[in-house]
Amino acid sequence: MKVDIKDDIDIKWSESERSCGYFVNVIWPLLERGHEVDLYNWLKDQCLLRRTGKCPEKFCGTDMTWTKARVRDKFNWQCTISGCVGRLPIRHGSFFSNIHCEIKKALEVVLGWCERRSIEECSLHLDLLPKVVSRIYKQCIEVAADYVSMHPEEWSLGALGGVVVVDVFPSIYMSPKFLAKTSPTEPRPKRILCIADLKCLPPRIWMSLLDEKPEDRKKEKREKKENGEDGMASPPPKRKRSGTKSLADREEKGVGAVLAHLAQVVLPGTKVVGSSRWVPLQPLQRLTGLSGTSVESLVALDKPDSKSALNNLREIWKTAAEICEEAQGLPRKDARCYILEYMWRQIHGSSISSAMENILRHIAMKYSSDKIFESNALFN
Ligand SMILES: [Zn+2]
Structure with a gap:
């Protein structure tokens, strides 16, 4: 009209x-x-x-x-x-x-x-x-x-023969400046799993907070019930957590959560490029059926003067790293919404006009x- x-x-x-x-x-x-x-x-x-x-x-x-x-x-x-x-x-x-x-x-x-x-x-x-x-x-x-x-079907990542890049914020490939300015006395940063789907241009980036505490989800569900809102679709099930909070335990659970998410959102036949810390290749193959390549092996091929693989990685993560950094200053629930808003904008807000049309449609729904x-x- x-x-x-x-x-x-x-x-x-x-x-x-x-x-x-x-x-x-x-x-x-x-x-x-x-x-x-x-x-x-x-x-x-x-x-x-x-x-x-x-x-x-x-x-x-x-x-x-x-x-x-x-x-x-x-x-x-x-x-x-x-x-x-x-x-x-x-x-x-x-x-x-x-x-x-x-x-x-x-x-x-x-x-x-x-x-x-x-x-x-x-x-x-x-x-x-x-x-x-x-x-x-x-x-x-x-x-x-x-x-x-409520629409995870919009986020099936990768494809047969396609490539996804995986990292967890904060990381040296994603946010070297953030890591450099973080002091050990500060609270632990919120770890955010990011998966970049390279079949889209610019790469489409799926994100999820790691270390979600079961009580956070319960509290959120309770609040929604009290407000008379419908419950949102649950994120992928997390592994059961024990009471121990040792670093090694946290690390292991982080890797477990990363692999569980990969199994849920990445399509079979996709090649996974990730750091050996977060995406160990043998467990990846065993638990998800996906094959992978380590980021370290790609970066090792970089010539010292060009560093093209490293620069490509940082370019892929540029906006996602900014979002992750912003999310650090927010309460956990708001950080989760902020990340989901970023995901929404990638698909539904490619222009101001489509953002306006889509948000009104989704408000109506x-x-x-x-x-x-x-x-x-x-x-x-
Ligand atoms: Zn009446």
Whole structure:
């Protein structure tokens, strides 16, 4: 759908933002003053707002309808039974339900997230409180993270005759500067398994935190249950952990987790290139059926003046290493979401336009369940 942009639109986005064709062509015309109903109809069509409503059970459970109201959204769901006081906001049970700004501004914030703008920049730009922008960004990240967790089929790595490169952050092939500045007195870094699939250009990088504690997963599941959210697909099962925390034990468990992940996400017939520390070749063959080559043997062939294998490795890991380094400063749960967001962007956010289109689609998928609708009535 191509829609001409009219001069009187309240243009707040710079040239770079206008490069988002999906936003400009599809959404922007709906944000004009006086086009609220068009915007709401479009949001309903996209399943970003609920299309039907039932009066909460504590009232009468009858169908509801949209009626004009003196509220920010200009409409409410209202019970069709005369005299029943059951009402709900139109954004109830949607992505927007706990967002304290106009829906059209929230859409612009989602665009800001697609463009990887900082929270500060986006809040200044749209004249919104940083906490409002932060909440919307957090919800976008959760949607992206849930989507990646629930679609492992998008992450079948390698191919017959293909190559994957494997490493665990921090490593000398990935993050020599990070290693150099890490002091032994600091807490252990979060170890992150990274697998680069070389059949894609640029290489597509799958990542997972190692050393996940069973209690972290339990806590996260409990929180999700309490929030009424669906559980995410579980990551590959980890080996059972004993209580001992010796370095050798940690190392062994790390290798075990790496091989278990390789068995799960790398397709048969793929050649695995990894360091002998993390991907010992005999256990790799025995436990996963995959064949491998050690990184050390490739780097050993480098000429001292060119170091081409080493430079290629660092180029492959450049962005992933930055993500891993950023993740070090985050609580474990946020680090996990941050990594999954990066994975989502590799497939679904190759351009701002596709990021916007896809995140709205994935928001609709996450929030389209009707179960939330029955709760929380408005008492007017
Ligand atoms: Zn009712």
